[in-house]
Amino acid sequence: xxxxxxxxxxxxxxxxxxxxxxxxxxxxxxxxxxxxxxxxxxxxxxxxxxxxxxxxxxxxxxxxxxxxxxxxxxxxxxxxxxxxxxxxxxxxxxxxxxxxxxxxxxxxxxxxxxxxxxxxxxxxxxxxxxxxxxxxxxxxxxxxxxxxxxxxxxxxxxxxxxxxxxxxxxxxxxxxxxxxxxxxxxxxxxxxxxxxxxxxxxxxxxxxxxxxxxxxxxxxxxxxxxxxxxxxxxxxxxxxxxxxxxxxxxxxxxxxxxxxxxxxxxxxxxxxxxxxxxxxxxxxxxxxxxxxxxxxxxxxxxxxxxxxxxxxxxxxxxxxxxxxxxxxxxxxxxxxxxxxxxxxxxxxxxxxxxxxxxxxxxxxxxxxxxxxxxxxxxxxxxxxxxxxxxxxxxxxxxxxxxxxxxxxxxxxxxxxxxxxxxxxxxxxxxxxxxxxxxxxxxxxxxxxxxxxx
Amino acid sequence: xxxxxxxxxxxxxxxxxxxxxxxxxxxxxxxxxxxxxxxxxxxxxxxxxxxxxxxxxxxxxxxxxxxxxxxxxxxxxxxxxxxxxxxxxxxxxxxxxxxxxxxxxxxxxxxxxxxxxxxxxxxxxxxxxxxxxxxxxxxxxxxxxxxxxxxxxxxxxxxxxxxxxxxxxxxxxxxxxxxxxxxxxxxxxxxxxxxxxxxxxxxxxxxxxxxxxxxxxxxxxxxxxxxxxxxxxxxxxxxxxxxxxxxxxxxxxxxxxxxxxxxxxxxxxxxxxxxxxxxxxxxxxxxxxxxxxxxxxxxxxxxxxxxxxxxxxxxxxxxxxxxxxxxxxxxxxxxxxxxxxxxxxxxxxxxxxxxxxxxxxxxxxxxxxxxxxxxxxxxxxx
Numbered sequence: 046x047x048x049x050x051x052x053x054x055x056x057x058x059x060x061x062x063x064x065x066x067x068x069x070x071x072x073x074x075x076x077x078x079x080x081x082x083x084x085x086x087x088x089x090x091x092x093x094x095x096x097x098x099x100x101x102x103x104x105x106x107x108x109x110x111x112x113x114x115x116x117x118x119x120x121x122x123x124x125x126x127x128x129x130x131x132x133x134x135x136x137x138x139x140x141x142x143x144x145x146x147x148x149x150x151x152x153x154x155x156x157x158x159x160x161x162x163x164x165x166x167x168x169x170x171x172x173x174x175x176x177x178x179x180x181x182x183x184x185x186x187x188x189x190x191x192x193x194x195x196x197x198x199x200x201x202x203x204x205x206x207x208x209x210x211x212x213x214x215x216x217x218x219x220x221x222x223x224x225x226x227x228x229x230x231x232x233x234x235x236x237x238x239x240x241x242x243x244x245x246x247x248x249x250x251x252x253x254x255x256x257x258x259x260x261x262x263x264x265x266x267x268x269x270x271x272x273x274x275x276x277x278x279x280x281x282x283x284x285x286x287x288x289x290x291x292x293x294x295x296x297x298x299x300x301x302x303x304x305x306x307x308x309x310x311x312x313x314x315x316x317x318x319x320x321x322x323x324x325x326x327x328x329x330x331x332x333x334x335x336x337x338x339x340x341x342x343x344x345x346x347x348x349x350x351x352x353x354x355x356x357x358x359x360x361x362x363x364x365x366x367x368x369x370x371x372x373x374x375x376x377x378x379x380x381x382x383x384x385x386x387x388x389x390x391x392x393x394x395x396x397x398x399x400x401x402x403x404x405x406x407x408x409x410x411x412x413x414x415x416x417x418x419x420x421x422x423x424x425x426x427x428x429x430x431x432x433x434x435x436x437x438x439x440x441x442x443x444x445x446x447x448x449x450x451x452x453x454x455x456x457x458x459x460x461x462x463x464x465x466x467x468x469x470x471x472x473x474x475x476x477x478x479x480x481x482x483x484x485x486x487x488x489x490x491x492x493x494x495x496x497x498x
Numbered sequence: 499x500x501x502x503x504x505x506x507x508x509x510x511x512x513x514x515x516x517x518x519x520x521x522x523x524x525x526x527x528x529x530x531x532x533x534x535x536x537x538x539x540x541x542x543x544x545x546x547x548x549x550x551x552x553x554x555x556x557x558x559x560x561x562x563x564x565x566x567x568x569x570x571x572x573x574x575x576x577x578x579x580x581x582x583x584x585x586x587x588x589x590x591x592x593x594x595x596x597x598x599x600x601x602x603x604x605x606x607x608x609x610x611x612x613x614x615x616x617x618x619x620x621x622x623x624x625x626x627x628x629x630x631x632x633x634x635x636x637x638x639x640x641x642x643x644x645x646x647x648x649x650x651x652x653x654x655x656x657x658x659x660x661x662x663x664x665x666x667x668x669x670x671x672x673x674x675x676x677x678x679x680x681x682x683x684x685x686x687x688x689x690x691x692x693x694x695x696x697x698x699x700x701x702x703x704x705x706x707x708x709x710x711x712x713x714x715x716x717x718x719x720x721x722x723x724x725x726x727x728x729x730x731x732x733x734x735x736x737x738x739x740x741x742x743x744x745x746x747x748x749x750x751x752x753x754x755x756x757x758x759x760x761x762x763x764x765x766x767x768x769x770x771x772x773x774x775x776x777x778x779x780x781x782x783x784x785x786x787x788x789x790x791x792x793x794x795x796x797x798x799x800x801x802x803x804x805x806x807x808x809x810x811x812x813x814x815x816x817x818x819x820x821x822x823x824x825x826x827x828x829x830x831x832x833x834x835x836x837x838x839x840x841x842x843x844x845x846x847x848x849x850x851x852x853x854x855x856x857x858x859x860x861x862x863x864x865x866x867x868x869x870x871x872x873x874x875x876x877x878x879x880x
Contacts, residue, residue: 101822101823103822107835107836107838108836108837108838111836130823132822132823132824132835133835133836134817134822134835135834135835135838136817136834140817140818140822143725143726143729143818144729144739144818144822146726146730147725147726147727147729147730147732147733148729148730148733149729149733149738149739151822223601225565225601225644226601226602229599229600229601229602230600230602251602252602253602333549336549336550340563341563341564341565341601341604341646342563342601342602342603342604343601343602359546359549360544360545360546
């Protein structure tokens with residue numbers, strides 16, 4: 046009795062505390078206006094009525110990104126009448142495992158790494174997406190089948206099913222530079238890896254430092270280096286070798302992998318090439334490392350990082366004017382086309398309900414993607430979206446790189462088992478830049494992998 | 499003579515020792531305070547300033563280089579295309595210490611001189627920021643030049659970080675939530691532990707020693723081990739993720755230390771008082787409420803401080819046992835998941851948030867710290 050009354054009291058305070066979602070979403074988008082697919086939205090609203098139900102979602106987006114996603118969720122709530130609650134967490138990877146194991150998982154979770162989703166699917170903590178989703182994704186996403194394959198996991202029963210739908214894509218093969226610095230020094234954008242290496246030497250000869258590289262990231266220190274190695278792998282080996290490496294059919298200490306690590310070392314372990322010298326690479330925070338591009342005089346001229354990095358540029362920086370990017374080029378001599386490395390977040394159902402299925406349905410609508418495109422900082426593989434919705438030209442250009450790719454491969458460390466891809470690989474890379482040899486590091490990671498099986 | 503010199507020696511040694519003691523105390527205090535001072539200074543700086551220089555440089559004016567796009571129209575003159583203006587903009591003021599035409603050499607020329615740039619272009623900059631850029635090209639240049647210059651920047655402190663935190667939507671709810679978690683989570687374990695401690699200290703029953711040993715053993719069990727099973731249990735009995743859940747969790751995690759601390763204190767109370775009360779016919783309950791509880795106040799207060807500080811600062815237990823929607827966020831979760839930005843790059847916010855959330859525990863600590871010292875000492879020294 047007392048417990049019940051207390052519970053009611055708590056519920057009251059929660060109700061009084063404020064509405065679940067900001068009502069400002071119609072101030073961001075006026076229904077019926079802009080380059081958005083409102084017709085699809087209206088049809089969806091017509092077909093779905095979830096009044097009185099609630100849908101809970103958790104994911105890794107916090108702060109600004111949560112605000113942008115909340116707008117989209119508010120439109121979903123408007124369309125269906127459901128009560129939607131998205132909560133972002135800084136430690137999503139840990140939280141979702143705890144809540145799913147304890148049986149208090151939200152309806153849907155947004156996974157930043159397929160590896161973690163695969164782990165949870167194999168433990169029976171995820172529910173396969175509704176029938177037909179796999180066919181839909183393979184028809185409607187550009188390079189659709191690859192997105193299906195990336196999110197198809199073995200469940201607890203050993204059956205393979207589609208567990209996730211990709212929603213947001215990050216492009217990793219980008220080099221950021223300062224156009225004014227390039228212009229004043231007469232540097233051209235390199236088209237091939239050979240030219241990039243020449244440019245690197247040219248900058249050193251002119252008395253500058255070509256690269257800013259920072260691997261620091263708290264508990265995840267080392268991950269930026271894994272992106273370098275993966276990009277180098279795609280530029281020195283055919284995609285099949287890359288796939289064999291990801292699945293460990295090819296050993297981590299194979300000569301191909303060691304060569305790719307040494308390609309990264311070519312840039313990172315050369316005292317003249319990196320700002321602060323190679324010892325600073327491991328200790329510089331990845332969030333602080335692009336600052337060198339904007340220093341006067343510049344601490345460095347180039348910074349290889351994914352499409353999300355503008356969030357860490359100094360305030361007021363305009364992409365396209367103060368800073369720009371070019372495609373991290375491939376070797377002309379190796380004839381491997383133009384490979385692109387990417388990553389993405391995927392929606393998976395952690396607690397099935399009608400509302401969860403409806404939200405997956407909603408995520409298939411172009412407008413669910415266009416609304417974030419229009420708010421900036423979002424790339425999508427959805428083939429049916431209106432590219433005019435991109436807020437910035439720079440993102441349209443990134444979308445172009447994605448479309449021009451002859452090979453698209455997903456971030457290997459996100460696909461490897463957590464202990465490798467979010468552990469041994471990271472720490473191995475820190476050991477490598479601070480002095481260990483590529484062979485030793487690769488052998489050490491392979492040992493850890495052997496110990497897993 | 500010998501005795502006098504001996505005395506001197508002892509006196510000298512003593513004062514020397516006390517100087518060393520004082521110096522090392524001062525050294526340790528400074529050492530302990532340095533991170534806090536750094537945090538305090540950082541909390542008044544914006545993100546760019548924190549990235550640009552260390553907090554120890556914050557109070558001094560710094561020589562900083564700037565890049566300014568020359569705004570204005572090119573005018574055609576016999577010398578070529580000319581653009582004139584002021585680097586600090588209209589109404590702005592400052593002092594140029596050096597200037598240059600390339601990002602790589604922002605301090606190539608002295609103010610008041612004319613610098614030769616590439617392709618016959620020249621640039622003149624005066625100390626007050628007036629500039630004149632001449633491009634002898636035939637066609638009108640396509641983009642306005644960027645001019646680089648060095649200037650001394652006065653120290654710049656801002657309260658923006660504090661404003662962001664204090665005015666952010668939902669901070670009031672988070673503050674109340676934190677109190678809602680903290681106060682019951684401090685009181686409940688004390689209530690239970692006081693009874694348990696009295697029983698373990700003064701009542702005779704079988705396996706008393708073993709029980710004490712188990713409680714002490716529980717002190718070393720990491721609470722992380724219990725997160726998933728405990729949440730599972732909460733889901734099964736129907737309280738799920740809620741404030742009850744977190745009160746139970748904090749109570750459970752706090753009890754071993756509370757019982758251990760209070761029992762050790764109570765066992766040290768004079769046996770005579772308790773026995774004479776019993777001889778006079780007092781029941782155990784009367785002895786507990788009338789004698790032991792009032793005498794144990796310092797120990798109760800010191801444990802209350804511990805438990806209050808720990809639950810106030812807790813992030814992990816709150817994330818696991820409270821619902822994840824923003825209406826149930828406590829302050830630590832609000833700061834970590836909402837204010838710190840998408841990928842945790844806003845160090846200034848973090849620093850300011852630390853000081854905001856430290857305020858209440860500081861008040862609690864300073865009002866109760868005399869009990870803390872007394873409680874700790876009284877438990878150990880007879």
